[in-house]
Amino acid sequence: MYFASDNAGPAHPSIAEALIRANTGYAMPYGADVAMERVRARLREIFEAPEAAVYLVATGTAANSLALATLAQPWQQVFCSPVAHIYEDECNAPEFYMGAGKLFPVGEGDKIDPAALAAAMGDSAEISVHNAQPGPLSITQVTEKGRIYTCAEIAELSAIAARAGQPTHLDGARFANALVALNCSPAEMTWRAGVDAVSFGGTKNGCVGVEAVIFFDPAKAREFELRRKRGAHLFSKHRYLSAQMEAYLADDLWLDLARRSNARMRMLADGLRALGARFLQEPQANLAFASLPRLMHRRLQAAGAVYYLDGSVEGPDETPLQARFVCDWSLPEEEITRFLEIAAG
Known part of the structure; x- marks a missing residue:
């Protein structure tokens, strides 16, 4: 992930x-x-x-x-x-x-x-x-x-x-x-x-x-x-x-790989939105910034998910913390599904 x-x-x-x-x-x-x-x-x-x-x-x-x-x-x-x-x-x-x-x-x-x-x-x-x-x-x-x-x-x-x-x-x-x-x-x-x-x-x-x-x-x-x-x-x-x-x-x-990474981001963004994530900007390509509750981040970090966080996961469970997510061409859809399942708890 x-x-x-x-x-x-x-x-x-x-x-x-x-x-x-x-x-x-x-x-x-x-x-x-x-x-x-x-x-x-x-x-x-x-x-x-x-x-x-x-x-x-x-x-x-x-x-x-x-x-x-x-x-x-x-x-x-x-x-x-x-x-x-x-x-x-x-x-x-x-x-x-x-x-x-x-x-x-x-x-x-x-x-x-x-x-x-x-x-x-x-x-x-x-x-x-x-x-x-x-x-x-x-x-x-x-x-x-x-x-x-x-x-x-x-x-x-x-x-x-x-x-x-x-x-x-x-x-x-x-x-x-x-x-x-x-x-x-x-x-x-x-x-x-x-x-x-x-x-x-x-x-x-x-x-x-x-x-x-x-x-x-x-x-x-x-x-x-x-x-x-x-x-x-x-x-x-x-x-x-x-x-x-x-x-x-x-x-x-070069175009096929870009379409693939953009599609992976759409899949990730749709899943995060369903979990209540708030986006800094509406994702348009393969890069997005989204805020999730710290509890979700702790679950994801404990499961080995790797992404950049703007701060510490420590704090009240429901307080939001922004993260940057990037999808590359090789990212399997199964990993996105697993990521979203872990975030949901």
Whole structure:
């Protein structure tokens, strides 16, 4: 009964098998492998962006940090949510790779409010040389609280950034989960909505460890290549990244796995709601925050359930305590059923 993180689940067998197949013979290093050519072509096809620059790295932090460093100048600030992964959970890596550029949190929630963004970005012509200058916008999709921006919402925010002369980056660690929930195309959720660069996640959705960075403007390609090498994120045995991503994209496995994890969350959320749980936000993908009585949490913890709690289970039985639940692609329905039975007592 593991609901702590979709980072903790196993890799899909197809991806593990692809790594084994790649582990024979010789392949050109540093991204010059033939498999990477196929990955690049496939991602361009998926995103309907034949000129896009496509690169692979091993972690989401590397993808976000290197992408933002390519889009931003050291004297600029990147606008993001105050709970964005780049702001709270990447140990200042974006600032480090940006050469001391700053992150500027907008508003108070997980989804950026357009009016707040417009006010924060302001008119760059009126900003003194003594102050940090406006820089890119970074949106997280799915948000850290489990919500999804609609394509229209992304377009509205990207348009505000564009009016300020700035690009938009999308942190898509759970890109596939958002896409299948919206039932739209990758192009509609990105460049057609004004997004300039995407961190396209694989690790949370069944890969061993691989993320793609996609720039819809190929003029950014050379700079990213230099930053990836200088930042120590260019794999020599790159074929092992390519093999994962190629298997992930084959036969729409990436979409199937996201549908599976989203469905598991719907099953869990329906069961918790029936037990009286209160949700911080209505679950939209594979991530949810729900408050349950401490008595339920004690039962679940005693039975070995694993998830994150916002506080101690000790206290009056009926007092609520919030928890974070995440479903990954491999979670059996039987474990959800067992979890709900234990919670019910």
